[in-house]
Each structure stands twice: as C-alpha cells, then as structure tokens.
Amino acid sequence: xxxxxxxxxxxxxxxxxxxxxxxxxxxxxxxxxxxxxxxxxxxxxxxxxxxxxxxxxxxxxxxxxxxxxxxxxxxxxxxxxxxxxxxxxxxxxxxxxxxxxxxxxxxxxxxxxxxxxxxxxxxxxxxxxxxxxxxxxxxxxxx
Amino acid sequence: xxxxxxxxxxxxxxxxxxxxxxxxxxxxxxxxxxxxxxxxxxxxxxxxxxxxxxxxxxxxxxxxxxxxxxxxxxxxxxxxxxxxxxxxxxxxxxxxxxxxxxxxxxxxxxxxxxxxxxxxxxxxxxxxxxxxxxxxx
Numbered sequence: 051x052x053x054x055x056x057x058x059x060x061x062x063x064x065x066x067x068x069x070x071x072x073x074x075x076x077x078x079x080x081x082x083x084x085x086x087x088x089x090x091x092x093x094x095x096x097x098x099x100x101x102x103x104x105x106x107x108x109x110x111x112x113x114x115x116x117x118x119x120x121x122x123x124x125x126x127x128x129x130x131x132x133x134x135x136x137x138x139x140x141x142x143x144x145x146x147x148x149x150x151x152x153x154x155x156x157x158x159x160x161x162x163x164x165x166x167x168x169x170x171x172x173x174x175x176x177x178x179x180x181x182x183x184x185x186x187x188x189x190x191x192x193x
Numbered sequence: 194x195x196x197x198x199x200x201x202x203x204x205x206x207x208x209x210x211x212x213x214x215x216x217x218x219x220x221x222x223x224x225x226x227x228x229x230x231x232x233x234x235x236x237x238x239x240x241x242x243x244x245x246x247x248x249x250x251x252x253x254x255x256x257x258x259x260x261x262x263x264x265x266x267x268x269x270x271x272x273x274x275x276x277x278x279x280x281x282x283x284x285x286x287x288x289x290x291x292x293x294x295x296x297x298x299x300x301x302x303x304x305x306x307x308x309x310x311x312x313x314x315x316x317x318x319x320x321x322x323x324x325x326x327x328x329x330x
Contacts (some may be wrong), residue, residue, distance in 0.1 A: 064195065065288070071295045078302035085309050086319040161198035170211045177218035185223040192230045 069152055072160075076148040077099060081169075083142035089133060140170040195291075207294075211276030214269050221265035228258045264308065269301050271301040 063074075097104075105127075110122050144166035151160030195203075212307045276293035281287070 065292070067205045068288075068292050068295070071292055071299055074299035075295065075302060078299060078306045081306040082302060084310060085306070085313060089313065100317050157196035157199050160195070161202040164199065168209050171206060171209040175213035175216055176211060178213055182216055182220040182223060182236065185220055185227055187226045188316035189230070191225055192227065 064152070064155070072148060072152050076145045076152070079141050079145040079148075080165075083138045084146060086134070086138040086141075090138070093131070107190075133177070135169055137173050139167045140173070144170060200283055203225060203291075207276045207279040207283075210272050210298075214272035214276060217272075218265055218269040225258045225262055227256050235275055264304075265318055268301060271297045271304065275301065 064185075105120060105123055108123060114120070144163045147159050147163035147166060149161055150156065273295040275294045278290055278297065280292055282291035
C-alpha cells in the first residue's frame with residue numbers, strides 16, 4: 051500500500067518547477083562541457099604546434115634525474131587528457147539526454163541522463179581520491 | 194514521468210555524488226594543511242635570512258588556500274545536500290524535497306560553470322597582456 055502511494059507521486063506529470071530545475075541542470079552541464087571541449091581543442095592545437103618544445107622545457111625546469119622522464123610526462127599528459135575527455139563526454143551526454151527526456155516526457159531517457167551524470171561523478175570521485183592520496187603523501191613527507 | 198528507472202538512477206547518482214563531495218572536501222582540507230605547513234616554513238626562513246620573497250610567497254599561498262577552501266566548501270554544501278536530500282526524498286516519496294535537492298544539483302553545476310568561465314576569461318586576459326607586453330618590447 052505504502053509502496054503504491056510512493057510510486058503514485060512519480061507517475062504524475064512533472065511539475066513546471068521540477069521541469070525548470072531539470073532544465074537548469076541540463077543547461078549548466080551543457081555550458082561546462084562545451085567550454086571544456088573548447089579548452090581541449092585549444093590544448094590539442096597548442097600541442098600540435100609547440101608541444102615538443104613545451105615538454106622539453108618542463109623536463110629542463112623539473113630537473114628530475116630519471117631516465118625516460120620525457121616519456122613519463124607525455125604518458126601522464128595523455129592519461130589526464132583522456133580522463134578529462136571522458137568526464138566531458140558523460141557530462142554532455144547527460145545534458146542532452148536530460149533535455150530530450152524532459153521535452154518528450156520520456157522516463158527511460160531521463161534515467162539514462164542520470165546514469166551519465168553518475169559516471170561523471172564516479173570519474174570525479176576517482177580524481178578526488180587520487181588528489182587526496184597525493185596531498186596526504188605530501189603531508190607525511192612534511193611531518 | 195519520474196518512473197522507477199529515473200528514481201533508481203537518481204538514487205545511485207546521489208550516492209556517488211555524496212562520495213565525490215566528501216573526497217573533494219577532504220582533499221581540499223589536506224591540501225590547505227600542506228600549504229599552511231609550507232608557508233610556516235617559508236615565514237621562518239624569511240625571519241632567519243631576511244628574505245622578503247619567502248614572506249610574499251607565504252602570504253599569496255594562504256590567500257589562494259582561503260579562496261580554494263571557500264569555493265570547495267560551497268561546492269560541497271550543494272553537492273552533499275543534493276546527495277542527502279534526494280535519497281531521503283526518494284525513500285519517503287517527498288516530491289518537494291526532491292525538487293529542492295535537484296535545485297542544489299543545478300546550483301552546483303552553475304557554480305562550476307561560472308568558475309570555469311571566470312578562469313578561462315582570466316587566462317585569456319593574461320595571454321593578451323603577455324602578448325601585448327611582448328609586442329611593446
């Protein structure tokens with residue numbers, strides 16, 4: 051009985067306020083992903099023209115006595131770049147699906163939009179965890 | 194319209210978002226502690242050797258950390274509220290609470306977008322200034 055009462059709330063048509071809120075989520079996620087893609091395109095163009103020179107300068111400045119540091123640096127850059135691209139892809143997909151889901155009153159598309167947002171938060175959580183580990187190791191080195 | 198599938202996916206998104214919010218805030222706090230230690234070392238070095246550059250470095254680092262903590266705190270507030278409130282709303286079938294939690298999610302993305310726009314504008318401005326500086330020389 052209680053289950054039926056709970057479900058009945060969600061089977062109603064979405065209120066205009068709820069629609070507006072979901073549209074706002076869709077709008078801002080789209081802005082973030084579009085700006086992110088633009089930054090990514092700029093980075094790719096920059097790397098095509100002066101990537102090698104930039105990496106060589108970083109290797110000189112870092113002055114790390116590790117053989118193959120240049121290769122490690124490039125690998126780290128590509129890993130970071132593809133992770134960032136994945137984050138933006140899930141954000142863009144979530145935004146588009148959410149917009150379509152609200153417009154067409156489609157439950158499946160709205161659910162898929164939130165699945166994409168979940169993947170976005172999952173990658174963000176992995177990034178945050180890695181950053182936390184890095185900061186903790188810096189803290190233990192200082193103590 | 195919000196059927197069973199959407200309900201389930203909002204709940205799982207909220208769970209992961211909550212974890213992400215906690216990890217992000219923890220990272221910001223640990224990072225702030227690291228900078229406090231480093232700036233403490235820089236201040237003591239400047240007192241010992243009379244180097245003003247170390248003191249300036251410590252001051253700017255502390256300001257950066259303060260701003261970073263403020264932004265992270267704000268982002269954490271909105272994301273964590275989305276996580277908690279949406280799960281409670283879905284559990285008890287509370288539509289208004291769910292709406293308010295989604296509003297928090299929208300606010301979280303709005304702050305992220307505005308920060309991104311601000312940082313891109315600042316970078317573009319810095320590049321223009323550097324370019325003009327180079328042209329004048």
